[in-house]
Amino acid sequence: MKTVKRRDGFAGQQLISLPDAVWKNAIKANTVLSQLYITHIGYFPKAAFHFRDRKNGCTDNILIYCTGGKGWYEIGNRRFEVGVNEFVIIPATSSHLRYGSDDHHPWTIYWVHFSGKDMDTFNRNFNIGPFDGPRHIHANENGIELWNDMFQSLKMGFGKDNLGKASLYLYHFIATFVYPDKVSGEQDAINDRINETIRYMQQQVASTLTVEDLARKIDLSPSHFSSLFKKATGMSPLNYFIHLKLQKACLLLYTTDMKIKDVAVAIGYDDPFHFSRLFKKSMEVSPERYRGLRRKGNI
Structure with a gap:
């Protein structure tokens, strides 16, 4: 029986891919973010038959950290084996690039695609x-x-705050591999009440919520809550909620074949045309176009 290789779809996997428009808009607001940023991030546990074949290479750097099993990668005509507690940073390249898990002992990997405005200099230094x-x-x-x-x-x-935070974490993340003895595990404190609200928003992404609903959830007045939320996130509560809805839509468009109207309903919009206009305004591509982008190379 022929074995079917696959690039994702593993039990327990975690995966986020960021549309180009997201970083384009973020960099306009904060040019520092152009130095280094995440384009795709994932975790593949026991990724049996994982395989990628990038004939034209990859425009991002790829960091793969293997925590279990084995895998391999080939670049040009060179092949390398990757085992437990080994990592590789594959620089952006136009050379033919292939990688995958061992057939008998599939790897478990944490991986990040990252890019920046001058990756040649970054990689050289x-x-x-x-x-x-x-x-x-x-x-x-x-x-x-x-x-x-x-x-x-x-x-x-x-x-913008989440993107900025993720970008700063990325520097520290890379440092734990490049300079493993020179980093600390300290992390910034998190605003528990705002975080609780965001988690509640995620759980209610198919619902309609008001500022009053959210403020009541954490026993604050609507005006005080809105002020605290915007200070913590850079966005109003309702705009943030819309952002989470669209992020959920991105995930559904990327990982399922649901009809556009069904995706709209899944995030609380009965009118698919209103959803499509909102999606395009935020992401700069239509839902249909975004879905097409998933056919392109992601890990």
Whole structure:
């Protein structure tokens, strides 16, 4: 029986891909973000038959950290094996690039695609080359914590504060691999009440909520709540809620074949035309076009 290779769809996987428009708009607001930013981030546990074949290489750097099983990658005509507690940073390249899990002992990997305005200089200064091969590292708990911080920041929405936070975490995350003995595990404190509200928004993404509903949830007046929320996130509560709805729509468009009207209903919009206009205004592409982008290379 022929084995079917696949690029994703593994039990327990976590995956976020950011549309180009998200970073384009964020960089307009804060040009510092152009230095280094996440384009895709994921976790694939026991990724049996994982395989990617990038004939034209990849425009991003790819960091893969293997915490279980085995895998491999090929760039040009060179092949490398990757084992437990080994990582590789594959620099952006136009060379043919392939990678995948071992057939008998599939790898478990944390991975991040990242890019920036001058990756050639970045890679040169940090001695990242295409044929460096994997490097061993002691169990990188700090790195995994920071991966979770990046993922949770982006999962909370694509607002400017979350993108900025994820971008700063990315520097620290990379440092845990490049300079494993020179980083600390300290993290910023989180505003519990705002975080609780955001989690509630995520749970109610198919509903209609008012500022009064959200303020009542954490025992604040609507005006005080709105002021605190905007100070913490840079967005009004309702705009943030819309942002979470659209992020959920992105996920459904990326991972399912649901009809556009059904995606709209799933995030609380009965009118698919209103949803499409809102989506295009925010993401700069239509829902149909965004869905087409998922056919392009993601890990």
